[in-house]
Structure formats: structure tokens, C-alpha cells
Amino acid sequence: MSRLHPEISEPLRRLIERQKIFFAATAAAGTRVNISPRPTDLLRVIGPNRVVYLDLTGSGNETMAHLREDGRLTFMFCTFEGPPTILRLYGRGRSHQVDSPEFEALLAEHYEGRRPTGARQIVELEADLVQTSCGYGVPLFAYEGERPVLDEWAERKGEAGVREYQQQKNRISLDGRPTGLAAAG
Numbered sequence: 001m002s003r004l005h006p007e008i009s010e011p012l013r014r015l016i017e018r019q020k021i022f023f024a025a026t027a028a029a030g031t032r033v034n035i036s037p038r039p040t041d042l043l044r045v046i047g048p049n050r051v052v053y054l055d056l057t058g059s060g061n062e063t064m065a066h067l068r069e070d071g072r073l074t075f076m077f078c079t080f081e082g083p084p085t086i087l088r089l090y091g092r093g094r095s096h097q098v099d100s101p102e103f104e105a106l107l108a109e110h111y112e113g114r115r116p117t118g119a120r121q122i123v124e125l126e127a128d129l130v131q132t133s134c135g136y137g138v139p140l141f142a143y144e145g146e147r148p149v150l151d152e153w154a155e156r157k158g159e160a161g162v163r164e165y166q167q168q169k170n171r172i173s174l175d176g177r178p179t180g181l182a183a184a185g
Contacts, residue, residue, distance in 0.1 A: 005130040007048035008089070012130065015087060016045060016077055020143050024053075024123070025074040026066035026093070031175040034062035039146065044110045049127040051075060051089060052106055056150060057118045057162055057170065061181065064095045064121060065173035068180045073125050081143065084135035091127040097182055118154030118162050120170065120181075 005012065016022075019040050027033040042054040055063070067073060073093030079085045096102040098119055106122045107115055154162050163184050171181045 002133040028070035061170035064179040080141040090129040
């Protein structure tokens with residue numbers, strides 16, 4: 001029921017682009033496994049085995065801590081509408097922090113240079129395994145729309161308020177691991 005693919009083919013790219021949500025999973029030795037839902041509007045397939053997503057500030061930052069320490073990263077997409085499929089991209093990830101040369105280059109090339117208030121990093125996945133499976137057990141859901149809450153929160157706080165929040169909440173993981181988030185300057 002599962003199938004391995006050498007790369008993200010055009011049909012798989014189209015499947016990714018049709019989804020409204022994906023899940024990012026990370027872990028490091030001795031840590032909890034972290035699985036986070038992410039919106040696909042900030043995700044870009046930028047090569048046959050490369051995917052990036054522009055990550056917004058959240059209540060924690062396990063992804064950055066785990067990538068810094070271990071690097072393993074998995075993205076999972078489930079089709080909640082239409083034919084059932086689960087797509088997993090396994091590989092190595094990197095975090096490109098706001099204002100780093102890598103962040104700015106990816107932002108310019110793949111996001112028209114637009115950085116939303118609350119942007120924290122661009123996460124890059126270099127997939128070494130692409131797998132599909134049946135998805136027969138995934139229920140059907142109807143998409144209602146995006147929640148505006150995170151964007152509204154960031155806009156109310158402003159850039160300085162978001163940076164202050166990141167310094168308080170995003171520098172250490174749940175397991176006490178440093179995320180590597182740059183100190184406010």
C-alpha cells in the first residue's frame with residue numbers, strides 16, 4: 001500500500017499545493033517528539049527534493065531546537081478531500097533565522113520579499129525519502145477557511161512586541177534545549 005518515490009514529482013507537487021495543512025515532525029535524542037500543524041500557504045516546493053516553509057512565531061519553538069541538535073525532519077500531508085493519500089517527506093532540515101543571509105535570499109526568491117509580521121524562520125527540508133501511502137483511514141473534512149488569529153495577534157504586538165515574545169518563549173524548548181534563536185539586538 002505504500003510506495004517510495006525518488007523525488008517530489010509533478011503529480012506529488014500538485015497534491016501538496018492542493019492541501020490546506022501539513023504536519024512537521026522533529027525530535028532529538030532524549031526529547032519529546034514534536035508534531036506541529038502548519039498552513040500550506042507559506043510552504044514552497046523549490047526543487048525535486050527541497051521544500052521550505054516560512055514559520056511564524058508560536059508558543060514554543062521545538063522545531064528550531066531539534067533541527068539545531070539533530071536535523072531530522074518529516075513533513076506529512078493528508079488528503080482530507082478527494083482521493084485518499086498520505087504523503088511523507090523524510091530528510092534533513094535547517095532553520096534559517098530572520099535577517100540571516102539565507103533567510104533573506106529565500107524570502108526574496110520564493111516569497112516576493114514579503115515578510116509577515118511574526119516571521120521567525122524559514123525551515124528548509126532536503127528530502128532523502130518521498131513516500132506515499134493509501135490514506136484510506138483518513139476521514140473526509142470540508143475546508144472552511146483560515147483562522148486570522150495568529151496574524152491579528154502579531155499585528156497587534158508589532159515587530160518589537162513579537163521579538164520580545166520570541167525572546168521570552170522561543171529561546172528554550174520544552175525539554176530545556178536551546179533553540180539558537182538570536183538574541184534581540
